[in-house]
Amino acid sequence: MEKALLVHLSTDRISKFAAEESMQELRGLVESAGAEVRQEIFQQRSKISPKYYIGEGKVTELKKLLQEQQADMVVFDHILSPLQQRSLEDRLRSKIIDRTQIILDIFAQRARSREGKLQVELAQLHYLLPRLTGKGTALSRLGGGIGTRGPGEKKLEEDRRRIQERLTHIKTSLRRIRKRRAQQRKGRKSSPIPLVSLVGYTNAGKSSLFNQLAQEDMLTSKQLFATLDPVVRRVSFSDGTYCLLSDTVGLIKKLPKELKTAFRATFEEAGEADSLCHVIDITSPHCQRQIEAVEAILSELDARNIPTLRVCNKVDLLPESSRLLQRNEDPDRASVYVSARTGEGLPDLKKKLHHMLFKDQRIFYLLIPKSEKNIIQSFPKWSIVLKRREHNQYCELKVMAEPDNMVKFSPYVHRGDTTW
Ligand SMILES: Nc1nc2c(ncn2[C@@H]2O[C@H](COP(=O)(O)OP(=O)(O)OP(=O)(O)O)[C@@H](O)[C@H]2O)c(=O)[nH]1
Ligand SMILES: [Mg+2]
Structure with a gap:
């Protein structure tokens, strides 16, 4: 099981409770994703650092903690910019994950339907795209930097193009699935x-x-x-x-x-x-x-x-x-x-x-001649047929429906056998 350190930074003083609440939720997320939480680290700082998100001193502290706790990754309770993520990875030589990634990860594990899976992949690719920039060796997170340009940049272009193609493909598939679902839903909507x-x-x-x-x-x-x-x-x-x-x-x-x-x-x-x-x-x-x-x-x-x-x-x-x-x-x-x-x-x-x-519906009893097949068959479309009984010449129905819908059928309505 992977071992994680969690980090939360608060930028205003009053929100200690909120910080703890948020951290507790992050812990739940990390555990749900299948990792073990080794330690939670809080920092109070007036401003977010553009380079590391947290302060330099905290980064040094994290480096030590990673070794002490033999942790494999650091999870931030925030959304990191691609730059922050990269600088942290370079400094800590460890996997750096933010809140978005954890949630994406859980979603990827849980999605079952084709639509669900495609939606998650779409979100993952959108997340990945800006983070490819300047990575040199593209999809591999660690490494890159000076000396990896040239062929690396070319690879990056290829990766980017591949991702764009995949995005287009997913969007088309999703549109098709959604259209079908909309139709199914329309069918259900017209049902009582x-x-x-x-x-x-x-x-x-x-x-x-x-x-x-x-x-x-x-x-x-x-x-x-x-x-x-x-x-x-x-x-x-x-x-x-x-x-x-x-x-x-x-x-x-x-x-x-x-x-x-x-x-x-x-x-x-x-x-x-x-x-x-x-x-x-x-x-x-x-x-x-x-x-x-x-x-x-x-x-x-x-x-x-x-x-x-x-x-x-x-x-x-x-x-x-x-x-x-x-x-x-x-x-x-x-x-x-x-x-x-x-x-x-x-x-x-x-x-x-x-x-x-x-609450706006009532129970109605109907006696309909069997010759009126169309009418009998039309009932399930706009009422819930609770019971149905066959007689020689008639079909007897007990339905739940809105009174307005019953007006046109009033000739068939009868008082009914209320014990039925
Ligand atoms: N004591 C108690 N525990 C409950 C009750 N209902 C649910 N739980 C527990 O709460 C946890 C979450 O229950 P789920 O039904 O999976 O919750 P959910 O809302 O479907 O969660 P997501 O699918 O993650 O959104 C489980 O550990 C349940 O056993 C309840 O009435 N009493
Ligand atoms: Mg559930």
Whole structure:
């Protein structure tokens, strides 16, 4: 396992808490990427150094620490410029990684679908391109410098051209995939089955909740970004209605710009959803800021107007007294408190979700002559058919639909056998 030192630089004095919070998240990211964290190094400095990001003295200290801790790399909790990265590599003779690279790395490990993989590769190439400059031996990070020009520069040109070609190719493929997906989505949109997306900060428990609700075995783990590609399953309610539920990638603050498009793509489902469940880890000390971060990203994705239910998860970890408090303090009732682990609160969650999805819909009973085949067949397109019963001359349907949609079928509506 690779061993890493982590570095965070704060440029203002008040943000000690923020620095620690950010470092804690970086540790999670580094561990998720599969490395072991040996030491965390903080520095307070009024300005970022254009050459090393951190101060010269700290660089010397790092050099010693790398040896002492037998670490293989230094991970910066920031975005390094290509120059800073190169100078640090030259001085420390070690692998230097920044926050963007770590996240890209995790994404590369997790992406499953073709689209996901292409998106990540696209982001990686965009990240790599400016960092090739002047590297001489191009793709190899260490080395380069004086004496490697000439053929090296030529190689660099070739590499750059290859990358550009690859970028063009990926963009074309992605356009094709997206077009197909847009069509699928259009098909789903014209369907009466509502789509609900689970969104939230990474590690909030979305996949665990998804498993509980959809009775599916999915990857849940302590690792961050365990879910990258959206997955959709059906969730049934006790009255026979159902919805589609999608699990999405976890969000994170300070998202690298290279990854914004990748996120947007995996998140598109959420933007198209009829409702969202914003899953929150209420046991996290940074809960409030995570909520804000998610809401900020949702508005960036134009998803703020979608009806959203706040799902406060992991209540099993709270002491009983504070649980009661949480509930009483919440008058707007747009929140539910649940535990994906114990199942506590899930019936309440389903009840609220059902209300949100179907509050404008009613149940109708219809008797349609069997000769009206077209009408019978058209029902699933705009209503959820809960039950269907065949009689000699008639077909009897029990459907959930918006009253407006039923007007044209009023001749077939009957009071119905409510025990059915
Ligand atoms: N105690 C407790 N732990 C939970 C609960 N729900 C999830 N967890 C744990 O929290 C961690 C993250 O859960 P996931 O379901 O993978 O979280 P996620 O939101 O899908 O994370 P990403 O896919 O990375 O965005 C796992 O270790 C879960 O076992 C809960 O209700 N109670
Ligand atoms: Mg997940």
